[in-house]
Amino acid sequence: MKVLLDWIDNRTGVRRLTKEVLFENVPGGARWRYVWGSTLTFAIMVQFITGIILWMFYSPSANSAWESVYHIQEKVPGGDWLRGIHHWTSQFMIVLLVLHLVQVVVDGAYKAPREFNFWFGLALLGITMGLGLTGYLLPWDQKGYWATEVATNIMGNTPLIGDQVKQLVIGGNEAGHYTLTRFFALHAGVLPGLLIALIGLHIYLFRKHGITPAPRKTAASTRHFWWVAFLIMAFAQAILLVNWSALPGGSKPMVGIVTGVITGLCLLRIICLQIRRPNLEEDDNFKPRRGDVYFWPDQVFRDAIACAAVMGGILFFVWQFGTDLSAPADPSENFSAARPDWYFMALFALLKEFDLITGAFVIPGVVATIVFLMPFFGRWKIGHWFNLVFLTLVLGFFVHYTMVAFTHDWESEEHQVAVAGAHKDAERIKALASSPDGIPPEGAITLLRNDPLTQGPRLFAKNCASCHAYDGHNGLGNLRKDGQSASDLHGFASRKWVRGILNAKTFQHADYLGATKLIEDSEMLEFLTDDLKDLDDDQKEELELVIVALSAEAKLKSQFEIDERDAELIADGRDILGDDLAFGCTDCHKFHEEGKKGPDLTGYGSRQWQIDFIKNPGHKRFYGKRNDRMAIFGPKYDAEGKLERPAQLSDEEIGLIVDWLRGEWYESAVGGEK
Amino acid sequence: MGNCRPYLSNTMSDPKTERIEEPKNEPLDEKPVAPSSEENPDSASKEEPARRDFLQKAGSIVLGGAMVAAPAAVGLRVVSCPLFGGKVNGxxxxxxxxxxxxxxxxxxxxxxxxxxxxxxxxxxxxxxxxxxxxxxxxxxxxxxxxxxxxxxxxxxxxxxxxxxxxxxxxxxxxxxxxxxxxxxxxxxxxxxxxxxxxxxxxxxxxxxxxxxxxxxxxxxxxxxx
The missing domain is CATH 2.102.10.10 (Rieske [2Fe-2S] iron-sulphur domain)
Known part of the structure; x- marks a missing residue:
């Protein structure tokens, strides 16, 4: 073994290298505050490991990106954890980077001769944010698509070179295949390459200059530290109290308790230190400076513990919150829940308060320039203080604007509805994608576009809800804006519905025909009021059979079982319906072979009947000239049969509305939608 | 003043660089003497330094190894999924x-x-x-x-x-x-x-x-x- 090691060492110098790595001098002993750099290196390692494996499952194209991410997330064992770790580590990296930056500025480690190292660090921060931005798009889901749409449009507003920059970034004028291939190359090639190179330089320079010795810890400095901690916590609590009502209800006790306990502990520590103050300050004069140690194992041990804490946090988040995958990107489906990742939310809020150039370029540019120049200000003691104050202000505003953005969203009912809608679509597409039919080669988005449960309510709200209602709302669950001037189509042609329309009282109700002109001198109403007034028990039974039989014409999915059970009753009911000596329905209606005039009751409420009706309710088979205001949604022809105008709704769209009204949509065997 | 701070690494790392020039077959775990010229009250004199040293080393290796192994293990499980797919009988x-x-x-x-x-x-x-x-x-x-x-x-x-x-x-x-x-x-x-x-x-x-x-x-x- 030793011989082998010697052999290797003679040719590579690996021992020397190891020693150089491990026996770095840590002046003043190992400290917890030095762990940030190591945790970041660790996080980047995690990102490389998980990222390369995700790469083996990912397909960067507009009709397979979402599908491949869905596949790894839902179908590959362990895939949700892999993607979860990659996602949450990226979130943690932003936090760790900020902590690292704060530690460097507070300790004065940015000052000469470490300027370049500070700038490399800033560049690394920028690259990490770039990785976050590009990674956000890669699943090609609604969330990523619309956030990137906004981000690249802002890029397009860069003074002078905006248009060109945008075209280069998204690979054309519109987002598509090339946007994904470019973003993927950036995310998995260019940016990680730059990251590695810069980290190499960063660590090389760090080793060259050594660790910045921490100032000696005296009783006074300890006291100052706890005072600052206490003030920050008190400030945070004040902000919380001001925004208390805006916090989501569930998190209130948790947030309150945590901040309260931390503030209390800080206060307790200050009190202890104040009581023992004379003793401690006397001690300072005798206490020798803490000795130096090597990086290995003293500091490494702390680093390892810190990395374990980071990993623990990441795993906790993956376990608790999982990783989001919204519906596949669809440029035709407005996505009002569009938001960037949380660390861009402050910039997002800035854009609401300032114009585009100021919010997206001037303010971030000025901040970045000042941070860049920090090493020069740091030459003077007052400059160092300026840097500290400036950084605190920037972080303060960052927190403030992030809070503003999130508070606004929490309070906005519209946004909550949008988020709920997005969530519903995401769940629905996952159910559709795992159906036995699977995902077609054209991509999963077609599943959602052809899904009656998704599209039916939207088309209804857009095209029907100005007159009709659906269970009292507009189809999407929102209140209707206009007065209801036509029937409520919830459960149309079901037994309940037919029973309602065959009753004089409900017939005149707005939920049936009450709000239309159809009840004016209506023979039907006359029939209902006069002929059905005094029925004996036998006749009532016969009417019930008619109801059951007429409803069975629709062949509704929801009535499949009871229709099958009542097959004999239905057959009887049909005979009564077609018998002009019973109620005389066929005097005014067509029913299969009986009767001549409309409205046609053959196949009443069936898919084809409803489609034909919507295409042309004024057809003589339906209301004919008595049709009220209902539009001809199909193509309109003039008297000579020439096309007057094309269809308002395509056959597919009408089909989607009808299928939705009839409750015909895919339901997964387990669970499923209502 | 900040800009007057000496280039600490030059002075501090002297003993280390000397040590590295030593014969190359020196065992790895023989740690060079800490470069501290001052007393080291925290780590050196208080307790058995060897035991503490060992615990820290062992802890670092185990903990650090486990932390890198965790994502690697998840990754390995995911990558190896083709091995667990059953035959479909054509x-x-x-x-x-x-x-x-x-x-x-x-x-x-x-x-x-x-x-x-x-x-x-x-x-x-x-x-x-x-x-x-x-x-x-x-x-x-x-x-x-x-x-x-x-x-x-x-x-x-x-x-x-x-x-x-x-x-x-x-x-x-x-x-x-x-x-x-x-x-x-x-x-x-x-x-x-x-x-x-x-x-x-x-x-x-x-x-x-x-x-x-x-x-x-x-x-x-x-x-x-």
Whole structure:
């Protein structure tokens, strides 16, 4: 073994290298505050490991990106954890980077001769944010698509070179295949390459200059530290109290308790230190400076513990919150829940308060320039203080604007509805994608576009809800804006519905025909009021059979079982319906072979009947000239049969509305939608 | 003043660099003496330094190793998912009607068309592969997979002066018309793979086969899908 090691060492110098790595001098002993750099290196390692494996499952194209991410997330064992770790580590990296930056500025480690190292660090921060931005798009889901749409449009507003920059970034004028291939190359090639190179330089320079010795810890400095901690916590609590009502209800006790306990502990520590103050300050004069140690194992041990804490946090988040995958990107489906990742939310809020150039370029540019120049200000003691104050202000505003953005969203009912809608679509597409039919080669988005449960309510709200209602709302669950001037189509042609329309009282109700002109001198109403007034028990039974039989014409999915059970009753009911000596329905209606005039009751409420009706309710088979205001949604022809105008709704769209009204949509065997 | 701070690393790292110049076969775990010229009240004198040192080293290695191993383990599990996929027993696909294959005639090539799910995409009626169907003079039907048992290239049917044969264009494997190895074959380890024909469907005059892949390069026929 030793011989082998010697052999290797003679040719590579690996021992020397190891020693150089491990026996770095840590002046003043190992400290917890030095762990940030190591945790970041660790996080980047995690990102490389998980990222390369995700790469083996990912397909960067507009009709397979979402599908491949869905596949790894839902179908590959362990895939949700892999993607979860990659996602949450990226979130943690932003936090760790900020902590690292704060530690460097507070300790004065940015000052000469470490300027370049500070700038490399800033560049690394920028690259990490770039990785976050590009990674956000890669699943090609609604969330990523619309956030990137906004981000690249802002890029397009860069003074002078905006248009060109945008075209280069998204690979054309519109987002598509090339946007994904470019973003993927950036995310998995260019940016990680730059990251590695810069980290190499960063660590090389760090080793060259050594660790910045921490100032000696005296009783006074300890006291100052706890005072600052206490003030920050008190400030945070004040902000919380001001925004208390805006916090989501569930998190209130948790947030309150945590901040309260931390503030209390800080206060307790200050009190202890104040009581023992004379003793401690006397001690300072005798206490020798803490000795130096090597990086290995003293500091490494702390680093390892810190990395374990980071990993623990990441795993906790993956376990608790999982990783989001919204519906596949669809440029035709407005996505009002569009938001960037949380660390861009402050910039997002800035854009609401300032114009585009100021919010997206001037303010971030000025901040970045000042941070860049920090090493020069740091030459003077007052400059160092300026840097500290400036950084605190920037972080303060960052927190403030992030809070503003999130508070606004929490309070906005519209946004909550949008988020709920997005969530519903995401769940629905996952159910559709795992159906036995699977995902077609054209991509999963077609599943959602052809899904009656998704599209039916939207088309209804857009095209029907100005007159009709659906269970009292507009189809999407929102209140209707206009007065209801036509029937409520919830459960149309079901037994309940037919029973309602065959009753004089409900017939005149707005939920049936009450709000239309159809009840004016209506023979039907006359029939209902006069002929059905005094029925004996036998006749009532016969009417019930008619109801059951007429409803069975629709062949509704929801009535499949009871229709099958009542097959004999239905057959009887049909005979009564077609018998002009019973109620005389066929005097005014067509029913299969009986009767001549409309409205046609053959196949009443069936898919084809409803489609034909919507295409042309004024057809003589339906209301004919008595049709009220209902539009001809199909193509309109003039008297000579020439096309007057094309269809308002395509056959597919009408089909989607009808299928939705009839409750015909895919339901997964387990669970499923209502 | 900040800019007057000495270049600490130069002074501090002197002892370390000296040590590194020492003979190269020095054992790795022999840590150089801490460069501290001052007392080290925290770590050195208070407790047994060796024990503390060992605990820290062990802790670092175990903890640090575990932290890198965690994502690597998840990754390994995910990457190795193809190893855990079961066999699907091929796919049943319709070729043609029995009548359309002439008894005693030359073999006919068919594309096998069936539904297929490839990772996330489900295809309807996708060409999955190539087979040869032929009937002998008595009318008995045989279906061969076109995949060469040597290395998986597609074999071709040939009718030359030397007679009829199946021939692989890649490494020149040769098979008799009944699928057995030709005497002048040099490469293929076994004859062409026959595919199972659905007898029930055949009775109704329809030709359906169970299309599947077999392991190439070995003398025995072993299904792998």
């Amino acid at each position: 796919v049943l696909a319709r070729l043609t009607t029995l009548d359309s294959i002439v008894a005693g005639g030359p073999p006919q090539a068919f594309k096998v068309m069936a539904d297929k799910t490839d990772a996330w995409t489900t295809y309807k009626n996708l060409p999955l592969g190539l087979v040869y169907a032929q009937r002998d003079k008595e009318g008995a039907l045989t279906v061969f997979s076109a995949s060469c048992p040597h290395a998986g290239c597609a074999v071709e049917y040939r009718n030359t002066q030397g007679g009829e044969q199946y021939y692989c264009p890649c490494h020149e494997s040769k098979f008799n018309l009944d699928g057995s190895l030709s005497p002048d074959n040099t490469q293929a380890p076994r004859g062409l793979d026959t595919l199972e024909v659905d007898e029930e469907k055949l009775a109704t005059g329809e030709v359906w086969v169970r299309f599947r892949k077999f392991k190439a390069g070995v003398p025995e026929k072993k299904a792998i899908s």
